[in-house]
Amino acid sequence: MGLPRGGYGETVPEGISASNFIRDIVAADRAAGKHGGRVVTRFPPEPNGYLHIGHAKSICLNFGLAAEHPGGVCHLRFDDTNPTTEDPEYVESIQEDVRWLGFDWGDHLYFASDYFERLYTVAEHLIRRGLAYVDSLSADEMRQYRGTLTEPGKNSPYRDRSVDENLDLFRRMRAGEFVDGAHVLRAKIDMASPNVNLRDPVLYRIRHAAHYRTGRAWPMYPSYDFAHPLSDAIEGVTHSICTLEFEDHRPLYDWVVAQAGTPDRPQQIEFARLNISHAVMSKRKLLELVENKQVAGWDDPRLPTLKGLRRRGFTPEAIRAFCEHIGVSKRDAVVEMQLLEHFIREDLNKQAARVMAVLKPLRVVIDNYPEQTSEELEAINNPEDASAGTRSIPFSRTLYVERDDFMEDPPKEFFRLAPGREVRLRYAYIIKCVGVTKDPGTGEIMELHCTYDPATKSGGPEARRKVKATIHWVSAAHAVEAEVRLYNPLLSADLSSISTDDDWMAYLNPQSLERLTGCQVEPSLRGAVPRSRFQFERLGYFCVDPDSRPDHPVFNRTVSLKDAWARLDKRQLSR
RNA sequence: UGGGGGAUCGUCUAGCGGUAGGACGCCAGCCUUUGGAGCUGGCUACCUAGGUUCGAUUCCUAGUCCCCCAGCCA
Secondary structure, eight states: OOOOOOSTTOOOOOSOOOOOHHHHHHHHHHHTTGGGGOOEEEEOOOSSSOOBHHHHHHHHHHHHHHHHSTTOEEEEEEOOOOTTTOOHHHHHHHHHHHHHHTOOOTTOEEEGGGGHHHHHHHHHHHHHTTSEEEEOOOHHHHHHHTOOSSSOOOOOTTTTOOHHHHHHHHHHHHTTOSOTTSOEEEEOSOTTOSSGGGSSOEEEEEOOOOBTTTBTSOSEEEOHHHHHHHHHHHHTOSEEEEEGGGGGGHHHHHHHHTTSOOSSOOEEEEEOOOOBTTOOOOHHHHHHHHHTTSSSSTTOTTSOBHHHHHHHTOOHHHHHHHHHHHOOOSSOOOBOHHHHHHHHHHHHHHHOEEEOEESSEEEEEETTSOTTOEEEEEEESOTTOGGGOEEEEEEESEEEEEGGGBOSSOOTTOOSBOTTOEEEETTSOEEEEEEEEEOTTTOOEEEEEEEEEGGGSTTSTTTTOOOSOEEOEEETTTOEEEEEEEEOOSBSSOGGGOSOSTTGGGGBOTTSEEEEEEEEEOGGGTTOOTTOEEEETTTEEEEEOTTOBTTBOEEEEEEEOOOHHHHHHHSOOOO
16 A cells, blocks of 8 residues: 655555546646646645644645656645744644655645745835835725725725835835834735725735744735745646635735746635534634643544544544545535544454453452463454454453443343343353342442353353353453543534534533543553554444553543444333 | 625535436344444435426526635634
């Protein structure tokens, strides 16, 4: 399996690529020899936050496109044109996340801030050609002059300043002679345009702020609408792929790109951003969650950030498969969380070693099993992968089973353990429940007494005897105590269905995190390394959290197994 | 009421004038020492109304609904 790469000359066939409208455009352009037959894309984050799965869609699209075409390249460019929001921490984090996802930009790491001098030159060029002017309206006044969606704007009184005056003012802006907000550089396009983005957009604003890379070298900074198209042009990007909200910036993009003076002009193509049901995706809301301590941080496993998903136990392969599967279109879409879960289950089913872990332990004593002794049983590590081999697990007189696997008065659809009933202990024996010990005060079930049938041992003479259910267990004396964190949807409703955005926090699911302590896991899990992934048989996929310590293992549930019993249980069961 | 986009199973998506396909999900069954996985079968869709055409999801016209835009954010 080849990993998608951004370097020249590398092709990557990874699975089957479904067609989408952007793939079609790029392929057609290439076939037609447009852009000299090159394919150059870019992933252009602003380093002002952490990446989430929505970014993964864009990353997969851009790097994927480059990888699909011989000689294709995908750049990683930081669009760092706003010093007040950006931080090198994010630059690091974003690179780490893109790499973790499995992509490689090779030598093609760029920063818009590296182009500041060149951008400045283009701006002066625009001024000389009468295509840009220094405006001295206040922000408030500018808003008024801009008009509204239905009324045209009107020209600023400064719009007709001479080239010389503009040049002088602009140079003094650069020299730092003016305070923030005193002037801006605007493109001279059309204040009456029905597209408000064309009503003389701001190209430069004065901002006496230190930039994390250029420091105090610049007292003014280019806006996105100016820096982005030019950066694309400078880098020789052929296809500049962005999200739908930039659709009506495209005429401006083209206008700016035409000023770059580059032999080839990049083309902007827009697609719909990713939404996932019951997930918090907006930067603002994620920040709110983190700042209000509703979650443990940006890597909280309940968050759709790449760091959160990684800590949750997701694999890059599953995320890439998901991104490939959801496709690319221009419709506002909400993908169901179940689809993401499907892809992580599919991947982990193939990869993850099976182990036994009891989350809510109920003590079981096998009355007819000898005391002070134990035996080793052989267990299969992964039925999907014979090469994963086997391991041995200890069995003894006192065990733990899942409390949910016993019912004193079960409905007929329940075929696990109950008084007088038999079940198989996975890889061990068939046992029969012969007694229930309860707390005399509370009536709570404290312990089960069972008998075992030695002939039913796995591999033994009656091993093939059928019982209705097989349950997991651990030997009490050998088990390792662990903490297990279960995650449920962060939101109890779909944000897209909520009318007012203000009180979205009211929809936070108070049960989104369940911390289980006193769990009992099989001894092979002792010392499991952080981030390693397992299937806890019959329960789900779990990974070792970085919070784990040798004496205190902590597991995160990545996703539960599909559970036919849980489905039955939801419908009202007949007793 | 300006401009730019978008409407196909419950969800995501394919289709490019010729029987509307796939995936998730759901349902039923088989299998099973994970009520997992796997296997088999089934379920449900072209926003509306006109028109063009032998034939329209596709082309045309008129509507309807949804999203985005009035930062010196990106």
